[in-house]
Amino acid sequence: MSTVADYETILTERVGNVLKITLNRPERLNAASIPLADELGAAFYDLGDARAVVITGAGKGFCSGADLAARGEASALQQKGGSHRALQNHYNPLVSQILRAPVPVVTAVNGAAAGVGCSIALAGDFVLAGKSAYFLQAFVNIGLVPDGGSTWLLARAIGRARATRMMMLGEKISAEQAEDWGLIYKAVDDAVLMDEAMALATRLSEGPTVSYATMKANIQTALDGTLPQVLLAEAEGQRIAGASDDAREGGLAFLQKRKAEFKGR
Numbered sequence: 001m002s003t004v005a006d007y008e009t010i011l012t013e014r015v016g017n018v019l020k021i022t023l024n025r026p027e028r029l030n031a032a033s034i035p036l037a038d039e040l041g042a043a044f045y046d047l048g049d050a051r052a053v054v055i056t057g058a059g060k061g062f063c064s065g066a067d068l069a070a071r072g073e074a075s076a077l078q079q080k081g082g083s084h085r086a087l088q089n090h091y092n093p094l095v096s097q098i099l100r101a102p103v104p105v106v107t108a109v110n111g112a113a114a115g116v117g118c119s120i121a122l123a124g125d126f127v128l129a130g131k132s133a134y135f136l137q138a139f140v141n142i143g144l145v146p147d148g149g150s151t152w153l154l155a156r157a158i159g160r161a162r163a164t165r166m167m168m169l170g171e172k173i174s175a176e177q178a179e180d181w182g183l184i185y186k187a188v189d190d191a192v193l194m195d196e197a198m199a200l201a202t203r204l205s206e207g208p209t210v211s212y213a214t215m216k217a218n219i220q221t222a223l224d225g226t227l228p229q230v231l232l233a234e235a236e237g238q239r240i241a242g243a244s245d246d247a248r249e250g251g252l253a254f255l256q257k258r259k260a261e262f263k264g265r
Contacts, residue, residue, distance in 0.1 A: 005043070009036040011058070012043055015198065017205035017264075019043070019050035026059025031067035032116050037090045040120075044097045051264045052205035053101065054197050055124065056108040062133065063117025066091065066148075087147055091116050095149040098123035099220070102213040104204040108197035109133045109175070110190070119148035122157065122183070125216065126204075128197050129175035130190035135183065140170045156223055158183050208246035209264035 005012050011022040021043050023030035030036075040055075047053070057063055066086070098105055098120065107124030114136040121127055121135070129135075137146045137154070146154075146167050154163035158181045166173060175187035188196050204212070214237035221233040241247055246262045253260035 005046070007039045007043070009033065010039050010043060014050065016202060017049070017051040018054060018198065018201045019047060019052070020054045020056070020198070020201075023055070023057045023063055025067075026057075026061075028067060029061035029064035029112060030057040030059070030117070031064045032091070032120070033067040034086060034090050036067075037094045037116075041090075041094045041097050044094075044101055047101070047103065049264075050205075051103050051207075051209050052201040053103060053105045054108055054201045055098075055105065055120065056194065056197065057110055059111075061111035061117075062107075062109045062113045063120055064112050065115025065117050065138075091119075091148045095119050095123050099149075100216075102216075103209060104201070104207075104212050104216075106197050106201045106204070108193050109135075109184075110193060112136065114138060115146075116148035116150075119150045119153060122153045123149070126200060127178075127184035128193060128200070129178060129184055129187050130193040131175050131187050132190050133175045133187075134172040135166075135175075135178055136170070136172050137166045138170045140168055154183075157181075205264075206262060208241070208244065208250065208260075208262045210244040210246055211241045214241050 003013055009023070009025055011024045013020045021040065023036060023040070025031060025033070025036060104126070105124045106126045106128065107121045109121045109127060109129040111133055113121040113133065115138065118135050118137060137150060139146050151163070151167070154166060162181055165171065173181070173183070175184070178184045179187040218230065218233045218237050222230050225233070245265050249262060250260045
């Protein structure tokens with residue numbers, strides 16, 4: 001395990017081919033200040049040769065949402081236009097970066113995932129949550145609306161009725177309920193959360209990276225596009241994946257009746 005880069009609000013470590021990113025503001029339940037959002041985005045911009053990513057939070061929470069105090073505002077009412085600019089310039093690009101990362105992303109949710117913290121968690125390809133964790137959209141309690149892509153993520157993951165329930169009633173959704181709804185991949189005991197997340201990320205890091213990236217892009221097309229668009233995307237994706245070294249290795253391994261050794265290219 002080795003430190004990848006020096007940041008003020010996050011920690012980055014390489015574990016084999018996995019980049020582990022820890023949101024590191026435990027005294028604020030890892031509230032997403034603008035510097036944290038920018039540093040997390042920078043870590044995704046410079047993945048190097050990492051073939052999978054794990055995101056988690058230090059201490060007792062994953063991310064309690066945007067940090068208004070860190071922006072020097074006394075309350076949500078004072079931010080108005082500033083909130084819009086922060087979303088457009090910092091939080092929205094971050095969520096897009098996670099969703100479009102060229103490698104699999106596993107989020108290991110410990111404690112609260114609220115507001116934009118919920119968006120960051122759900123942007124992962126695989127969301128694991130400790131059983132004490134919960135997901136919360138509490139904007140309604142202060143007269144605001146969910147942001148950071150939450151509306152898109154929730155409506156597609158759990159449907160209109162449940163997304164409306166989360167957003168309009170502002171209820172905490174436990175990890176086990178989130179798993180039951182299909183909002184997350186799996187709820188696990190708190191004590192094994194990181195072991196499970198790292199094991200999954202390690203497994204993914206040993207797979208065909210080009211294939212994964214193409215699958216991710218095609219899933220996004222399927223969420224927004226028509227069947228003809230998806231069919232075209234699949235055909236183009238098959239062309240790209242089929243030209244990769246990993247596809248050649250996979251074919252040889254199949255013929256030779258052995259396990260494929262993918263290199264991620």
